[in-house]
């Protein structure tokens with residue numbers, strides 16, 4: 001391998017790479033071949049302490065800069081990230097197994113968008129002036145929270161690091177980021193780029209490890225806010241620990257989202273939406289529309305076209321830009337997905353295509369479609385986080401809305417129909433945070449992203465994220481005398 005995947009050291013703390021070989025070794029595996037491409041070490045308590053202390057010191061200085069000055073650093077980082085998109089995308093492909101065709105357009109580019117967006121609005125982050133009776137008035141100051149902890153999942157390592165760091169830093173906070181132990185490489189590059197762009201040492205630190213490092217990071221009293229992208233069970237633990245310290249949280253968790261295809265929809269577009277919402281990143285996307293409700297009148301036509309187009313997936317070397325479908329991130333995740341496929345078969349789902357492990361080194365599985373899935377089947381209830389699409393039938397609008405909402409999750413929802421009134425009427429009744437009409441899984445930085453119910457708390461991206469990385473100080477100003485009862 002000519003491309004260097006072994007970083008200089010495991011962690012990035014106080015503006016430089018840092019190693020402590022006393023930490024548990026962490027092997028990084030290229031999911032397409034199973035080869036070990038780097039060996040890192042989990043953060044020891046000493047590394048974690050240095051990262052948090054460094055972040056605290058950097059934050060004091062950073063918070064005193066104007067929004068304009070902070071924004072300039074973030075926008076410079078966005079430019080560097082775009083200039084290096086190709087190399088960053090290759091690294092992301094090694095880290096996750098996702099095809100280069102995807103990483104070139106959805107990872108560092110999405111991270112750069114976040115840095116540019118929050119860099120651009122940093123100068124405009126202000127409080128307000130409130131005029132009161134008798135000439136009194138009040139004003140609010142938008143203040144940073146302090147040191148934020150970021151915890152990432154393994155599906156979008158660069159994007160997650162930037163979606164958390166950009167709004168946090170724009171508001172004057174510092175961050176200690178812990179990537180997923182499965183994909184630890186890309187966040188280190190984000191840290192390098194921020195330093196190059198002029199961020200002070202210690203402002204954005206990366207520490208490696210699994211829950212054993214994430215737990216103490218969240219619980220540390222010096223941490224003011226925790227932002228997690230991960231599963232619901234982890235979310236519950238992290239939220240509870242943050243609550244002990246009365247810390248702010250953002251929780252971007254899992255989903256089992258509905259995608260509803262009405263009988264007047266363009267079948268071609270709806271099939272595209274179903275492919276994007278189930279097979280992009282080999283199905284490892286939190287907002288995926290994995291319960292595809294298709295009106296009975298068009299179900300067979302939809303399934304036929306879906307099978308035809310799924311057969312055209314180019315499954316091969318992820319570094320070849322022609323490849324459109326890569327491996328699962330790990331053998332563990334592959335086994336979880338195979339287990340769900342087995343349950344789908346056993347509980348009576350009709351396998352339309354796929355369903356098998358692909359016989360070659362690495363964690364490969366076919367894109368899989370089940371039809372005749374019913375609401376009670378395991379594959380219709382639990383998040384699989386793999387390329388398993390379930391088609392469920394429906395006849396009536398009211399009925400499909402009730403069934404779509406009959407889940408603890410509430411991350412996303414989509415509707416395909418040519419009837420615009422119906423589209424808005426249905427979306428209004430769906431319990432989900434991020435919704436789509438005649439599209440699926442778009443996530444531009446200008447638009448709030450996040451879930452309701454068990455899928456999360458708070459929003460990432462857009463102006464909405466500012467509220468989650470800052471707090472308001474209110475100042476009452478009396479212009480006359482102070483009156484007291486005695």
Ligand SMILES: NC(=O)C1=CN([C@@H]2O[C@H](COP(=O)(O)OP(=O)(O)OC[C@H]3O[C@@H](n4cnc5c(N)ncnc54)[C@H](O)[C@@H]3O)[C@@H](O)[C@H]2O)C=CC1
Nearest residue numbers: 152153154179180210211214215230231234252253254286
């Ligand atoms: N809503 C969203 O924005 C997204 C949600 N996800 C969700 O993430 C999940 C898949 O990612 P995974 O990495 O498997 O999730 P996970 O929940 O296992 O891990 C997420 C992160 O939390 C850390 N962690 C685990 N236990 C912890 C603890 N006790 N204390 C502190 N940190 C801890 C992990 O090391 C990792 O960095 C899926 O359920 C998916 O739906 C993934 C991408 C986006």
